Amino acid sequence: MDRLVHAQGALTDLMIRFGPRALVAILTLVAGGVVARWVGRAGERALARLDLEPPVRALLLRIVRLLTFLGFAILALANLGVDLLPLIAGLSVVGAGIALATQGVLSNAVAGLTIIFTKPYRVGDFIAVAGVEGRVEEISIFNTTLVHTDRSRVIVPNRKIVGEILHNYGKIRQTRVSLAVAFEADLVGALRTVSEAVASSRRVLGEPSPLIQVAEASASGFRIDVRPWVSAVDYGFVEGDLYVAIGGALRARGFAIGYPQLEVRMPRGTAPDRAGASTDEG
Numbered sequence: 001m002d003r004l005v006h007a008q009g010a011l012t013d014l015m016i017r018f019g020p021r022a023l024v025a026i027l028t029l030v031a032g033g034v035v036a037r038w039v040g041r042a043g044e045r046a047l048a049r050l051d052l053e054p055p056v057r058a059l060l061l062r063i064v065r066l067l068t069f070l071g072f073a074i075l076a077l078a079n080l081g082v083d084l085l086p087l088i089a090g091l092s093v094v095g096a097g098i099a100l101a102t103q104g105v106l107s108n109a110v111a112g113l114t115i116i117f118t119k120p121y122r123v124g125d126f127i128a129v130a131g132v133e134g135r136v137e138e139i140s141i142f143n144t145t146l147v148h149t150d151r152s153r154v155i156v157p158n159r160k161i162v163g164e165i166l167h168n169y170g171k172i173r174q175t176r177v178s179l180a181v182a183f184e185a186d187l188v189g190a191l192r193t194v195s196e197a198v199a200s201s202r203r204v205l206g207e208p209s210p211l212i213q214v215a216e217a218s219a220s221g222f223r224i225d226v227r228p229w230v231s232a233v234d235y236g237f238v239e240g241d242l243y244v245a246i247g248g249a250l251r252a253r254g255f256a257i258g259y260p261q262l263e264v265r266m267p268r269g270t271a272p273d274r275a276g277a278s279t280d281e282g
Contacts, residue, residue, distance in 0.1 A: 032072025126232035180258030221258025
């Protein structure tokens with residue numbers, strides 16, 4: 001009975017000593033949650049003015065809310081009488097250990113922030129970097145997701161992108177096809193036929209205008225070079241369509257497709273002399 005009375009007295013003493021502090025700490029945490037939500041809404045309005053990707057915007061808002069609530073949590077601990085200096089020192093040691101153990105993750109995060117604010121590419125752009133290429137599907141704080149032309153997804157860590165040579169094609173690319181017509185062909189008519197065939201392709205863009213020209217006189221004939229602009233997603237698929245369309249149009253209008261030729265000429269009188277020499281020897 002004496003122990004029960006003693007425990008009750010000790011509990012009452014603790015309630016008197018720490019009850020108000022605990023109540024203030026709880027109210028501080030509640031206020032921290034409310035303020036964090038308010039700061040998050042204000043930050044969302046502010047970030048809406050910036051041209052950021054939705055996942056990046058959401059991540060930055062989470063960080064802002066977390067830091068705001070963390071500040072109120074520190075105030076609550078200070079109100080409870082917790083000595084913050086040893087706590088901060090301990091957290092610093094733990095943070096240093098975590099940083100050493102997650103160097104790759106942190107470098108990806110720093111690289112991701114660099115990409116977010118410098119904007120070397122955007123979602124929808126077609127890029128080539130680190131030996132891979134594809135259309136940018138998503139930019140996160142740790143990696144960038146590309147969609148390859150074969151519809152596979154390539155996940156590239158952001159640290160592999162920052163500091164490397166990046167080729168950003170945007171949303172369109174220039175492809176190239178070439179074929180030869182015979183030397184005796186009407187070049188003006190052939191170029192007109194090729195231009196009409198290229199314009200009829202549904203994958204070729206009207207703007208920018210395609211480049212169509214006679215590139216050189218090769219062993220096969222006059223080589224016509226065609227460099228049309230296509231959507232980045234169609235790059236790699238349009239060449240076959242263009243060869244079929246251009247080749248069919250040229251044949252339909254009587255233009256001979258050039259092919260490698262080798263003309264051998266023998267000096268006049270060489271063959272009879274050899275034949276006569278053979279007859280004499282016989």
